[in-house]
């Protein structure tokens with residue numbers, strides 16, 4: 100008799116993992132079931148011979164794996180795959196109720212020939228719900244053939260059910276079941292008419308096992324990453340017992356690969372909004388920390404664009420393991436630069452905030468009577484040309500290549516140079532500085548420091564490891580690079596000075612800099628070519644994610660249209676696209692509401708918010724209102740509070756405390772990197788988005804016009820893709836040209852919503868716009 104035909108033998112410690120589908124099963128059945136499964140896993144690990152578990156042999160899965168069932172509590176049972184003589188166990192499925200055992204017994208369990216993962220299909224559930232709907236029509240996937248479907252990753256045991264699926268509704272029904280992720284993703288992509296070759300490239304290849312898959316080797320299959328939770332057992336248990344985010348446990352195979360690859364130098368992950376770039380960055384941090392020798396220092400830096408994003412990163416990293424925080428420095432790139440400068444003997448003064456820095460440009464252009472140059476143009480020219488290229492003299496600036504910037508004549512350059520000199524003189528006189536200048540100074544200081552580090556290392560090499568105390572008599576210091584590894588999120592918005600500083604904070608070598616970003620979401624910075632700053636991320640060191648985990652397909656469809664036709668860079672000399680970008684989540688179509696005037700728009704938004712709170716139970720804190728500028732934020736807040744008594748809180752520079760149950764209101768800029776259940780994208784009227792001031796460039800400066808419009812599109816794109824379940828777009832007057840051409844005709848009328856004698860109506864429907 101084989102080892103498996105009975106209770107798994109042996110007394111060795113049992114490794115128990117919960118696979119993705121079992122995890123989803125437990126989650127769907129609620130906290131009590133999740134807790135029972137947690138408890139079962141713990142008891143199994145402690146002693147798999149524990150009789151209370153009623154562990155019983157069900158059948159052989161194949162040559163080297165057996166299926167067992169076990170009881171988690173009086174209602175709930177699990178299906179287990181046992182391999183390696185019972186030392187390895189995987190929970191594959193969870194069922195509850197009187198028929199739990201029968202339901203588990205009839206599940207089809209197989210090894211996916213593409214991914215090599217262990218997958219489960221509930222044939223009777225599928226046939227009860229899908230086959231019953233069969234009509235006399237051509238099956239939806241008939242044109243592909245079984246061979247193609249299996250080659251693309253569809254689980255083979257689903258094929259006969261798929262042959263009977265003839266409508267989108269039937270497919271939707273099928274997909275409500277807990278199907279393997281790869282199958283689900285492939286079917287949705289094919290239904291969306293993605294070409295099978297593209298499906299292979301964007302989906303199947305990402306799941307493909309690194310080795311040839313033997314569909315009878317259960318011991319091997321059970322150990323593959325796609326069959327396992329990412330965290331070690333304790334974390335899995337901990338997570339299963341509480342409410343949790345799946346990303347802590349299961350990465351998509353491509354996310355896993357990127358987070359755990361050892362790169363020869365720097366590496367980059369790009370991908371549209373919600374594809375898990377931040378998640379990968381966090382797992383990357385864990386991968387790097389896990390490989391550090393023991394110690395008390397913080398040799399890993401995790402940085403991002405601003406303070407509220409840094410706070411968010413810290414919170415999310417904490418969820419991956421409290422211990423990580425002891426080895427990782429987490430701060431915004433400007434806070435880091437400021438620390439570097441403060442540490443030096445440079446006396447630079449207090450930084451102006453962004454608005455004050457802009458006001459200073461206004462002052463300087465008025466004083467110099469060069470009013471034809473706008474403050475934001477001057478600010479960008481200063482940051483993205485003069486500081487980026489370290490133009491120390493007029494002669495240098497006169498000749499510098501201004502790639503990607505609107506064209507200007509030499510005479511205009513001369514004016515700009517004069518304005519910049521006046522701006523700097525004014526700052527000096529007031530003993531103030533700006534964040535851009537601080538970053539520039541920090542970059543210089545760090546480059547100098549790194550040069551000394553390298554020099555000391557060379558000296559040490561040449562002199563057989565002699566201590567440098569004598570040589571560095573002035574400082575008496577033995578310098579080390581600041582960090583061993585740097586991980587950067589929201590990389591698209593960092594400036595050239597930031598990159599120069601970061602490059603100089605870590606020695607060139609394996610896994611030195613890892614960055615996550617998306618040029619489609621660039622709203623602050625200007626294009627930076629990383630290789631010009633010594634960061635090589637071309638070829639195999641650049642990876643792209645394409646599956647969105649945040650936003651429904653319906654919302655994504657509308658958001659993608661915002662940036663269609665624009666071209667975007669890859670943070671280096673190449674270009675990036677959103678090819679293959681998709682979501683497997685489904686939900687409501689975005690809603691469009693137009694109003695005759697601004698006040699009606701604001702009142703309609705308040706009404707919709709109240710309705711979602713009162714009728715659907717959505718927390719106020721899960722809803723956010725995006726506006727184009729600070730003044731609109733104030734206006735909306737006033738109406739919400741004074742007329743509707745809605746609790747509101749402004750999304751400021753440092754974010755919002757998550758425990759305050761109030762509607763978030765903020766400019767679209769503030770939405771970067773965040774997510775909300777319901778997003779109200781307001782004021783999207785012509786003249787407001789994009790702002791009418793850009794029209795002046797249409798004829799006078801076509802380059803500038805194009806750039807401003809692209810940035811405005813990216814801004815709306817960022818705000819729209821923050822929505823998880825629902826996106827509501829509102830405007831007053833005429834719809835923005837960024838919205839679909841028929842938006843004004845097809846949108847709901849806000850006035851209908853506000854009729855005093857009727858309750859709000861139609862607000863949970865959707866339009867075709």
Ligand SMILES: Nc1ncnc2c1ncn2[C@@H]1O[C@H](COP(=O)(O)OP(=O)(O)OP(=O)(O)O)[C@@H](O)[C@H]1O
Pocket residue numbers: 344345346349350351354370371372373374375376377378379617620647648649771772773774820
């Ligand atoms: N493998 C995964 N499993 C489950 N959820 C995931 C996974 N990866 C990401 N998510 C979820 O998807 C959402 C988006 O992830 P994340 O914030 O990392 O995306 P992003 O690419 O950084 O987005 P953006 O560019 O819009 O800031 C989050 O809610 C995250 O928890």
